[in-house]
Amino acid sequence: MDGAGYRVYRRLSTTQWAKVSGSSLLTCPSFVDAPPATGQTFLYEVRAVDKAGHESAGSADVTAVTVDRTGPAAPTGLTAIGDDFSPPGHRPLWLATEYVAAPALSDWVAGHGPLPPAALRALAAELAAALAAVHACGLTHRDVKPSNVLLGRDRPMLIDFGIARAADDSRHTSTGGVIGSPGYLAPEQAAGGAVTEAGDIFSLGAVLVFAATGTGPFEHPGEQPSAASLLYRIVHEPPRLDGVPAELAPLAAARATGRPGVVAPASMVQAWTMRGYAATVSPAAGRRGFDELVELLDEGGYTSVVATDSELEFARELVPGDHVSVEEVVESISPEKKTGLGVGRFVTTVKTYRDQGGEVVATQRWRTLRFRPAAKPDTAATPDAAKPDTAEPDEAKAAEPRAPRPRPALNRDNxxxxxxxxxxxxxxxxxxxxxxxxxxxxxxxxxxxxxxxxxxxxxxxxxxxxxxxxxxxxxxxxxxxxxxxxxxxxxxxxxxxxxxxxxxxxxxxxxxxxxxxxxxxxxxxxxxxxxxxxxxx
Missing domain, CATH: 2.40.50.840 (OB fold (Dihydrolipoamide Acetyltransferase, E2P))
Structure with missing residues (x-):
């Protein structure tokens, strides 16, 4: 155990030894009397950190990487380096990583209480960048939790890739088993389903709620729920955001849905591109093509309009800071049709919404009916005998029952x-x-x-x-x-x-x-x- 210049520091458990030399930590699993999955799990971690390290150069938040001792130097900025001296064709016997003298987020909050808002914002930004680096390698971490976040002197660090998987790896450590730590899993992960990058983002949101409140989003203060209770709540109940600072609650809520941040309501894309009151009363000097179409329809007597249907397709969700523009083209104008509102034509246009980079974010097929209002009956030609009994206006008004007041829209909230x-x-x-x-x-x-x-x-x-x-x-x-x-x-x-x-x-x-x-x-x-x-x- 003293080979390769390492000194035995202490035994971590029945399955792991730790040796240090300078600032390095050597994890050496003992496969004697260990569960069958121990060696396989260790192999997964070696492969995962190797992939993350070689494909995320410069990502200073990912804290584990293995490199071949005869290969190129480690990527600059990574906080942990690993060496694998296993014989060719054999499973890894040990993994050396940088030793980080830093408390876990779980221990820090337990000893000092929730983090202040400024620290929370920094934590969210750093961990999001770390996960972005992991996901860019085609990996999902699958076990983002407070004890896997180290609060380093310079920045927080994400550790433990023991159950990480590549996106194209469909194997599980156990058939139908739940992989991860209860309390911080995404709903699909808690139900034993496939885990995607969105699941890591959900777990990140749960970690931020813990950092802000001292309690996980599916726990009540002071309780110690069973794993089964936590899994049930994750699948069937909304997360608890009590105590999350008001300015961070939208971010935490977004992360709890598997999104990296606040997104815009999808259907609002149409409202944001409307001209608004100021543009309506002070229109631009130029005439739009759609204005010319409306004038042609008006000349044909189709002076009234009613919207009939709208079909929206979304390419991506909009986020704060996006600038949206719209282009509308006429797709079709129907032959003249007789409707209950009058004779008219159905006009179908297609609106294409683009962001500031010109990428399409949504399309909308918008159909309206432009029609001639149906003529009202000519009451002047009504024979006197057919006219209703004429009474004084005030008397007739008093005799008529009052129309009922419009009913409020009742729901469970009001x-x-x-x-x-x-x-x-x-x-x-x-x-x-x-x-x-x-x-x-x-x-x-x-x-x-x-x-x-x-x-x-x-x-x-x-x-x-x-x-x-x-x-x-x-x-x-x-x-x-x-x-x-x-x-x-x-x-x-x-x-x-x-x-x-x-x-x-x-x-x-x-x-x-x-x-x-x-x-x-x-x-x-x-x-x-x-x-x-x-x-x-």
């Missing part, structure tokens, strides 16, 4: 609010973790990401934050002019509501208001606000 309103109680959702109040209601806290909440009852006092007076279009359930205001409650949240008991011209910003109730029908009660009277003060 049903509690409308149920409380039926009892004339105005409630505000409150996060149980950070006690932040929020409105409109939602499933999780926008500040800390917690899914735990309750409600508090509002005082019913507030002031007008902003308002508008609606005149058109008119809905038969409302009286016009209709004052719609954003009211800021004394508790700090805001809601959109109607103002009653005040003329539109008398409404002002910051005007004090007090809660009142509108019972629209037996199943719908809504909060409205009126000016604060002297008796309300």
């Amino acid at each position: 049903a509690f609010w409308f149920e409380a309103a039926k009892e004339h109680r105005l409630v505000i959702q409150r996060c149980l973790s950070c006690e932040t109040l929020r409105h409109p209601p939602g499933p999780c806290c926008p500040r800390c990401g917690s899914f735990e909440w309750d409600t508090v009852r509002a005082s019913g006092r507030g002031h007008v934050h902003s308002f508008t007076v609606n005149h058109h279009p008119r809905h038969p359930a409302f009286d016009y002019p209709l004052v719609v205001a954003v009211v800021e409650l004394a508790e700090g949240t805001r809601l959109i509501t109607n103002l009653t008991g005040v003329a539109p011209e008398d409404v002002t910003v910051d005007m004090p208001v007090v809660l009142d109730w509108l019972d629209a029908d037996p199943d719908l009660s809504l909060p409205v606000f009126r000016p604060v009277a002297s008796e309300d003060r």
Whole structure:
């Protein structure tokens, strides 16, 4: 055990010896009385770190690499070097790597508590770069966890390639077995499925949650769940992001989905390329080809338009910093067709969305119906005998039943609010973790990401934050002019509501208001606000 200039330091376990010489660490597995898989696992690690080292030169975050002692020098910047002196054709007998005197992330957090936001951002950037280097070699690490992250003096380091696999290697260490460490696995990994690069990114997100909170994303503080419980939660429950700093919660949530960072909602690609209000009222000097098409259709009497369908295909997800442009071409114009709206033509265009580098990020097939509005019946030609009984306008209006008020879109996130309103109680959702109040209601806290909440009852006092007076279009359930205001409650949240008991011209910003109730029908009660009277003060 003293060959090759190494001195025995200590025995690590029944299957491994460690020897050091200077700053090197020699791992020498003892295959006597060892499980059958020990030698094979060691062989995988030697091959994985060899592949990572030779194909990721300059990636200073990957901390293991083997090189042939007779071959070229080790890549600059790698933090660990390994030598394999095994005879040709034999399995590796030992692996020498650089010895790093640094604590594991798991030990550091246990002894010192969660990392501050600045350290978390640095940790995320360094580990993401390390995984990028590993993935560029065609490998997946498959066991990214706090104990496999060393907090080195200069940078964090990713270690332990014992279960890493090449992307084209479909073998498993056991048939149907779960490979990795419970608590930090991706759902597909926990279910025994194939592990991809996205699984490593998911595990990285779980490690960052641990670093930020001291608890894994599928554990509760203070508990020690079984491996079976952790695997079940990973597959069937969302990760817990309680305690993750607000500025890092979006990143942690993105990593928890297997993405390297925040991405944009895919369907928003169309909205981001719309001209917007400013461009509409101040159009560019030049005329677009689509404008000419619309003018030709208008000349043919097809002055009305309705969208019929849209088919989107996405080449990649957009990320913050992308600049998106769109090019639209006419694919087809149908023969004239008779529809329920009138006679018209279906116009199909194809929009191609590109990023700042000119690469296609999405395509959209957009179909509209350009039609001539159907003529309305000529009421002037109606015989007097066929005309309805004419009554005074006010009497006829009073005799007609009032149109029902539009119904709110109820779901599991807001049903509690409308149920409380039926009892004339105005409630505000409150996060149980950070006690932040929020409105409109939602499933999780926008500040800390917690899914735990309750409600508090509002005082019913507030002031007008902003308002508008609606005149058109008119809905038969409302009286016009209709004052719609954003009211800021004394508790700090805001809601959109109607103002009653005040003329539109008398409404002002910051005007004090007090809660009142509108019972629209037996199943719908809504909060409205009126000016604060002297008796309300």
